[in-house]
Amino acid sequence: MQRLKGFREFFPEPLPPGEEWSCDLRQHIFDCWRTTARRYGFREYDGPPVEPLDLYKAKSGDEIVSQLFNFQDKGKDEVSLRPEMTPTVARMIAAAERAYRKPIKWFSMPQLFRYEAPQKGRLREHFQLNCDLYGEEDPAADAEVVALLIDVLRSLGLTEEDFVVRLSSRKAWQAFYETQGGKPEHAYDFFQAVDKMERDDAETIAKRLAPTGVTPESVKSFIEAGIPTVELQGILDNLSARGLGSFVKVDYGVIRGLAYYTGVVFEAFDRKGEFRAIAGGGRYDNLVGLLSGGKVKMPALGFGMGDVVLALLLRKRGKVPSFASTVDVVVLIEDETLRPESLGLVQRLRESGRAVDYSLTPMKSDKQFKRALELGASHWARLERGAEGAQVRVKNLKTRAEQVGPVDSVLTFL
């Protein structure tokens, strides 16, 4: 009855021995994702984690099925745990876009699934921030989405020394391919070959490119020259106007494997090249039309950012905040006859928004104090019997300053 292979359990910190996934870090990542997307005016949506298998076949062809966490449900329907969010959101947009003013800026943070042969460290699920912008074909939209990607990573404490967004263009590659005499029927193979060039050896590269008629040398020259198209230069200028120019560079070595990209494509990488891509995305102007059976045409672009590489990178770069403090105030109950009033104090402090803990049962005074330190509380508060009835004593655990006064004044002591 262990958890299934490739699935994670997220524990509160400090992590138990042998566990590596922190729910606190996950929530920190989720908070940064959500907060930054909202600052950009993006709105949150979600869809079903189980979808008809055909939804993914329609977009990616039958070969995608081998990677999916698909199955037949009890009603004999062929379904799949969602491997990505784009088909779901494209369907939602196609059905509902008339209710929203353009451009539509949406984000989501779904858990995604795939079924692969179990390997060490190969997960079958991850969470992914998805940000998409619908209804605007101007490159200003591309710049807005790339800026959001950059600011999401910055909100997590990463700087231009930690990561860079490599910006490329399917249109630039298409133009190059045509000038090299490439035939339309081999264009997809060509993009796939370029996508794999950074991993492949010279022989494999030559073999993959052979049917397309384009030489490895010309491809390499094109990448090395790296001359921005007018469109890409506009995006660079736009980002520079925001002060984000140092986070991005044109790099035609990025092309993205997926078939449906139509324009700008990009990937974010750590500068040291220790990890796989942190995020990736691009423009996919035809997908909403495809998934709506041609009913809705809608330019679109977006990106996805997974939680796994991100969490590893944040840990490696020392950008994970401390989660040691889990409560603000610990209420000490040393005189058990004051327990009812102390519960009232606990309630009052919690209603003021503070996270408060206390000992549920009688406990020695020094143990309660030790617990307050362990919980990372900033203050403890304690009721005492004074000459004129109960009073409250509050200690600031950083400054060691103590204050005493009527119970009603407790909030002024914090």
Add this chain to the structure above:
Amino acid sequence: MQRLKGFREFFPEPLPPGEEWSCDLRQHIFDCWRTTARRYGFREYDGPPVEPLDLYKAKSGDEIVSQLFNFQDKGKDEVSLRPEMTPTVARMIAAAERAYRKPIKWFSMPQLFRYEAPQKGRLREHFQLNCDLYGEEDPAADAEVVALLIDVLRSLGLTEEDFVVRLSSRKAWQAFYETQGGKPEHAYDFFQAVDKMERDDAETIAKRLAPTGVTPESVKSFIEAGIPTVELQGILDNLSARGLGSFVKVDYGVIRGLAYYTGVVFEAFDRKGEFRAIAGGGRYDNLVGLLSGGKVKMPALGFGMGDVVLALLLRKRGKVPSFASTVDVVVLIEDETLRPESLGLVQRLRESGRAVDYSLTPMKSDKQFKRALELGASHWARLERGAEGAQVRVKNLKTRAEQVGPVDSVLTFL
């Protein structure tokens, strides 16, 4: 390629025609759940949404399978989408409890699944707040968990006029059952019969109770008398000390169907009785032992609160806040030669934490202004060319006050 039956899509507000599930309301509920649980010192965890089928059989017997969203995965393993969180968290606790000081107070907000014949309004998934406390058998723990349940609902704007927690006790029922001469082998059937009494007609009740030897009359008298046990009275007193006494009442009509409860049980209902239970829970002191094969013994209790009844109740009682304002500031770009500087202004405002929108492409001035109103912005900001270079004008859309000054002073105008 429509979404599967019984699954929801969550849209940003205002909702498109025909859609009823708001991602904004969902996030509002999630925020209140998380914030209140943290105020009580509860820590967040999560587990896999897919689990071995045996995990649920071990806890609930083979008959549970008919209700599960279970299937055979590609590796021929029998698995299930999680129908509840308790087996997962009990396993996590059993494996990792030594790393945590007791009592362990944990919460989670999983999406849960079941497979039932599709009916109108019958969902196959929902989200559920799960709060559990491990390692404390004193009724003070029960009071703490019930107080949390009450404060979660209060954080959503519900009052003692909207809901009540009905408090009961398996131990009280067990004692009653024994005084009535009920035999141990029929105890489970007896609890099941009592659990269904509020729905069943007199004939069915009599039929269900017959094998147990307890009469419907004696059961009804016991419920009507409603005399608190010493334990329940202690919990009532504890809640009264917090000022929460009016949110709870002893009601032995609640007994909870699940087999694994061992002590106090409770359910929260709307006072008008229009909806099914809002939340329910109780003490389950033997489950961690059962799921750990007897290796770890750990008293435990907790509750679950679903998002579906809650969202319906909040709407019906007018407790849903407005989600009309989605940005703080709209930057107007009326002079296109100022667009680069305006992008810098957008960036500066976003970096200050504001949600900011602007027109990605040239747009007539009055349209941009209209858009600012539609987005519910509190201010607009606009760059203008002054005699000494660019300056910024900021308008408060509520007070209609305008301020003009150097671009660097923009944050002081908000």
